[in-house]
Amino acid sequence: MYIPVVSRSSVIMLHIVLAPLLVTMVMGEGCCFPDAWEGVAFMMVGSVKNKTPHLTKGVVMFHMNYTLGMIVIQGEFLVDGLNKKVNILKDYNKKIKYHISDGKCTKNTLETRIPRCLPENTTLVENTYLGSGTEKVAVKMYSSNVGGLEMNFTVTANGCFPIVAILSGIIPNSQVPVMKVYEHSGSTVGIKDPSVFDIPAICQPAVTMDWDPVSVLHNSDTNMPF
Ligand SMILES: *[C@@H]1O[C@H](CO)[C@@H](O)[C@H](O)[C@H]1NC(C)=O
Ligand SMILES: *[C@@H]1O[C@H](CO)[C@@H](O)[C@H](O)[C@H]1NC(C)=O
Ligand SMILES: *[C@@H]1O[C@H](CO)[C@@H](O)[C@H](O)[C@H]1NC(C)=O
DSSP states (O other): OOOOOOOOOHHHHHHHSSSSSOOEEEOOOOOOOEEEEEEEEEEEEEEEETEEEEEEEEEEEEEEEEEEEEEEEEEEEEEEEEEEEEEEEETTTTTTEEEETEEEEEEEEEOSSOBBBBOEEEEEEEEESOHHHHHHHHEEEEEEEEEEEEEEEEEEEOOOOOEEEEEEEEEEETEEEEEEEEEEEEEEEESSOOOGGGGGGGSSSSSEEETTTTTGGGEEEEEEOO
């Protein structure tokens, strides 16, 4: 099985992102994603729960259709050293999140609205470029702070496609410290295979759970837009 590791380029990119910035705070203009899009991201999540550190890393595929009100996240993760395949379907109209892994489907309620734009209180930190020469891509760096979670986003200046997102802080109401890093690539407008949004048969009927063992994997905790 392919064990995803965060690529060298992601480390370089993180250095670019984390390099000291000449901060020119401008109130963030609306940065919203295309109506339907998909992409791939390397992700890493570190957290501490009950004094035990947890590390999750992996590759996730995102499928978003805001008209349909759904976000689907398919991932292969290493969760504390164990391989896990996870499929998460979030239906924001029905307010249900389906979580499929280990041949089981569980359901949770989804209270947030579908996040399509960078959060409120986001400020533009810098207009800059990644790469050089003909490979140069104009990007915007944003920073936001929602409920004590600091989030930094680098997106393409043209179209607001995510490139890197870094989040750190304490998840509200849970006192769980968390750090998440996403490095996106290959994002495209449209949906190649609309069947990714079909609720799998294994989920009908599904067990309803009020708690979620791997909740730090889910963006709904922080309502990150991707
Ligand atoms: C945005 O900032 C204002 C003023 O600091 C605050 O009252 C509001 O709750 C913030 N909104 C969010 C979503 O954090
Ligand atoms: C976000 O960027 C600012 C600089 O603009 C930096 O000071 C801060 O540490 C960054 N936060 C995260 C979570 O990367
Ligand atoms: C998104 O969903 C809407 C509503 O079901 C549908 O009409 C549209 O074709 C979908 N978009 C794509 C790109 O699949």
